[in-house]
Amino acid sequence: MNPFATHFESLEEFADRVSELLQCPITIEDANHRLIAYSGHEHYTDPARTATIIHRRVPERVINSLWREGVIPKLLQSEEPVRVAEISEVGLGNRIAISIWKNKEVLGFIWAIEMNEPWTEQQFHLLKQAAKAAKNLLLQLQIRKHKKEERIQEFFWKLLTGHVSSPHDIVEQCHQLNVHVYPFFSVGIFQFQQQIQTQVERQIDYLLKTTQQLAIPLYTIDHQRLIVLVAPSSNVYGESHIERFFRSFMTQMKERFRVDIMMGAFGNVYECYTKIAKSYEEAQTVLKMKRAFPHQLANIQSYQHLGMYQFFDLLFEQKRHGDFHNVALEKLKQYDAQHHTNLVETIETYLDCDSNVNETAKTLNIHPNTLAYRLKRISEIGNIDLSNMSEKVKLYIDMKLDKYRTT
Amino acid sequence: MNPFATHFESLEEFADRVSELLQCPITIEDANHRLIAYSGHEHYTDPARTATIIHRRVPERVINSLWREGVIPKLLQSEEPVRVAEISEVGLGNRIAISIWKNKEVLGFIWAIEMNEPWTEQQFHLLKQAAKAAKNLLLQLQIRKHKKEERIQEFFWKLLTGHVSSPHDIVEQCHQLNVHVYPFFSVGIFQFQQQIQTQVERQIDYLLKTTQQLAIPLYTIDHQRLIVLVAPSSNVYGESHIERFFRSFMTQMKERFRVDIMMGAFGNVYECYTKIAKSYEEAQTVLKMKRAFPHQLANIQSYQHLGMYQFFDLLFEQKRHGDFHNVALEKLKQYDAQHHTNLVETIETYLDCDSNVNETAKTLNIHPNTLAYRLKRISEIGNIDLSNMSEKVKLYIDMKLDKYRTT
DNA sequence: CAAGCTTTTGTGGATTTCCACAAAAGCTAT
DNA sequence: ATAGCTTTTGTGGAAATCCACAAAAGCTTG
Incomplete structure (x- = not known):
């Protein structure tokens, strides 16, 4: 007989029931480690659980440790209970x-704290039954969420x-949709190697929902791109916060899910939500x-x-009208062509190296005096x-514009 | 009795007549030292005269010497003959x-070579009579020229x-108007201190017509501006030729006529005459x-x-739309305001000095280590x-654009 | 006013740049 | 092939830059 084959009013009631049967504290999370329910009985509770309950999500460092220890990969692979030291x-x-499964998808997790004695076979069996029972409860949550998600997506695209x-x-609409409004934000884009499949969507969702480096009130997926609205906690070091988040998001996608992200980029940080379109444009410019x-801007994201x-873009448009033709550059090109020299390459590298003689000479593999x-x-x-x-600026820009044309 | 009170078929005939009476070679020039007529008798002729006749104008170095010796100023001041050593x-x-006068205007000059013996009173008297007689002959030339001038002016403005x-x-029209077509040209503008008066117009005409550094097929005057079409002889060092001409024109206007020119500027050198409007625009941009x-571009003309x-202009237009706001620059400004520092001034000077530490420190009167x-x-x-x-480029441009806004 | 911060100036030494000069190598045209 | 040019590389010394460290001066705040 299944002890969970009754109707539960709420997930809390369910959690309490599991806790009673297993004689230990129980926490139920969704697939993104957000707290869904927890048992209320008076048991010993470790600091990680306390923090999880208070913030309604598992702290990021805890998640990171669990990944590092291989716990989460194991949970995502099998329906069996996993013991965590x-x-x-x-x-x-x-x-x-x-883990709680529906078909081949993980809906969430049940966590139990192992009290003094090691678990019996019986307890493990109970937990597995609990996970099965939780599935239906979680599915109901999911359906409600999906509907809201769709309206939020539409709203984000409008923005x-x-x-x-x-x-x-x-702001009004955000409140209606239960989207938190932050004082600062920026729009970011991640460019993926391939079209983003459903499975990768879930992985993205997972990472975005679990990160606590900054808030991501909205995000959406479009072909090979993931577009996020990021909200740094303060704008003092806002930029670097976002930078760091972007880097860690990309490495985590790679390390945890073997998904390659070609590049990430984000626009300026603004305060007024009407500027979202602008920040988005800026992010697109960065990608472009x-x-x-690729070489010069390899490390640039913002x-x-x-x-x-x-x-x-602006200058290039004008240049196409035939303005800004640079006589100096033309003469250098002509000289290069006639005498088989590398003057243009030389000056470009020199300026790339910020007029640093040594660095330039090394890059070009020539003697500093030659330079x-x-x-x-x-x-x-x-x-x-x-x-x-x-003059240097003019020349540099003209050379780069030349390159830009050929792409 | 006036020996010139007869009708002369041509100015040449007149020159021969003067030459006969004075027993020496005679050259007649217009006010701009262009050859109008010369006597053909076999007399001794100095190299300056030979060159004048061959090139149909007095060589520029000769003119310059005559100015330096004070000969031409003297001729422009009085109707009396001047002896030139x-x-x-x-x-x-x-x-x-x-000099040949009409009212208060000099129409041209008669030059006589003083042969072996010093002139007699009688000869000087004859020369004065000749100058009076030449007046009417020159006037007829003038009228014909003026009419043509007007049509040329209109043509130039169209270009x-x-x-x-x-x-x-x-090219067709140039031929009709007898305007020489050159393979290369640029449009230049001189900005005068004040509205250009008739007298100054003549002085401009004089300098432009006498210069031989480069050709000036067309020019016009508009309020405080003199607009010239300059044609360097070759485009290899074309730019520097024009530069030199501009400088010398400005110093000569000042030294010879006490007329101040605020600044000069010229556009790119083109080959096709349809680009005249463009070169003109460019020259206007330089002035702007x-x-x-004024400080940065004091020595820039092209x-x-x-x-x-x-x-x-292009970037500024875009900036007015609110694009390109530079967070870094804003932060520096804010810091300056709060802490009474000079970070913005420092970085601007530093970039002005091409990232040269010593130069910057000297300019700012601070210790290099402070910098x-x-x-x-x-x-x-x-x-x-x-x-x-x-990044330097961006910052530099943004700072300069800021300055541009306040002007 | 004392403590703690930022800013300025100083010192010294390793490194880099700048410059003049020269040798060597490479190319071109007669 | 040779003469005359450009280009590359080398040498050496003066000047400038960079860096670490430290003292002194100036400001702000409790």
Whole structure:
């Protein structure tokens, strides 16, 4: 006979029942480690569980430890209970965990704290029965959520495309949809190697829901791209917070799920939600420029650090009208062609290296004096004053615009 | 009785007549030292005269000497003959010169070579009579010229404003108007201190017509501006030729006529005459930028050397839409305001000085180590990588755009 | 006013840059 | 092939830069 074959009013009631039967504290989480229910009996509770209950989610460091220890991969692979040894650094006592399945998808987890004695076969069997019973309860939750999700998605796309009304209305709608409004935000994009499949969607959802580095009130998936609204807790070090989150998201996708993300990018941080479309545009610009200048912008993620490449679409448009043709550059190109020299490459590398002689010489594999000689020739042939910032800027931009054209 | 009170078929006939009476070679020039007529009798002729006749104009170095010796100023002041001592460097022998007047305007000059003996009173008297007689002959030339001038002016304005047809038609029209077509050209503008008066117009005409550094097929005057079409002889060192001409024109206007020119500027050198409007626009851009950045661009005249300022109108337009706001710069400004520091000024000067520490420190009157410290703070506070060209460019442009806004 | 912070200036030494000069290597055209 | 050019590499010394460390001066705050 199944002890869970009755009707439960709520998941809490269910958790309490499991706790009674197993004689230990029980915590039920969804697939993203958000707290769904927990037993209320007076038992010993480790610090990790306390923190989980207080914040209504498992602390990120605990999740990270569980990944590192291989616990979560195991849970995601089998329906069997997993024994977890104490991880004292994160306040986690001895645990038994089991995943809740529906078809081939994990809906959530049940965690039990292993009290003094080791579990009996009987207890393990009970836990497995509990996991089966939890499935139906969780499914009901899921359905309710999915409906809301769809409305939120639509709302987010409206924000991204600028089809929005007043800031006040936006906040109003957020409240209706139960989307938290943060004081600062930025729009980010992750470009994946391939079209994002359903399984990867779940993995993305998992990572985004479990991260606590910053809030992600909204996100959506579009072909090969994941678009997120990120909200750093403060804007003082906002940029670097986002940077760090982006890097860790990408490494985690790779390490945990073997999913490659080509690149990530995000726009400026704004306060008013009407600027979401703008931040989105900026993020798209970053991606575009990273594609055109993969080497230069390999380590750049933010629009803020795009530097002069921010201007490029605009300048390029103008250049196509035939403006800005650079006589100096043309002369250098001509000279290169006629004399089989590398003056253009030289000056470009030199400027890439921030006018650093040694670095440039190393990059080009030439003697520093050779570089000096070439620079002298460049300034003669192109009639350029290489100690004039404005001229250098012009030349640099024109060279990069040239490259941009060929992509 | 006046020996010139007869009708002369041509100016040549007149010159021969004068030559006969004075027993010496005679040359008649217009007010711009262009050859109008010369006597053909076999007399001794100095190299300066030979060159004048061959090139149909007085060589520029001869003109310059005559100015330097004070000969021409004297001629422009009085109707009396002026004795000119030999200037052997330019091949000029002993001469007697007199100016030809109409009301208060000089129409031209008569030059006589003083042969072996010094002139008698009688000869001077004859020369004065000749100058009076020449007046009417020159006037007829003038009238014919004026009419043509007007049609040329109209044509030039059409070219400048882009109201032109095909390149072929332009060349056609040039031929009709007797305007020489050169393979390369650029449009230049001189900005005068004040509205250009008739007298100054003549002085401009004089300098433009006498210069031989480069050809000036067309020019026009508009309020405080003189607009010239300049044609360097070759485009190899075209830019520098034009530069030199601009400088010398401005110094000569000042030294010879006490007329101040605020600044000069010229556009790119093109080959096709349909690009005149473009070159003109570029020259206007240079003037505009020189007004906005008088210090930085004090020594810049050409569009080519405007460097990054070429972009500024375009970028500024975009910036007004609220794009490109620079968080780093805002943070620095904020820090400056709160802590009474000069970080923005420091970084701007540093970039102005092409990242040269010593020069910057001297300019700012601070210790080099102070500068180093400030730069460190700047990169911390603004989250800027000062060894990244692209970021430097962005910051530099944003700072200059800020300045541009306030002008 | 004392403590703690930021900012300025100083010192010294390793490293880099700049410059002049020269040798060697490579290319081109007669 | 040779002469004349450009280009590369080398040497050495003066000047500038970079860096670490420290003292002093200036500001802010309790």
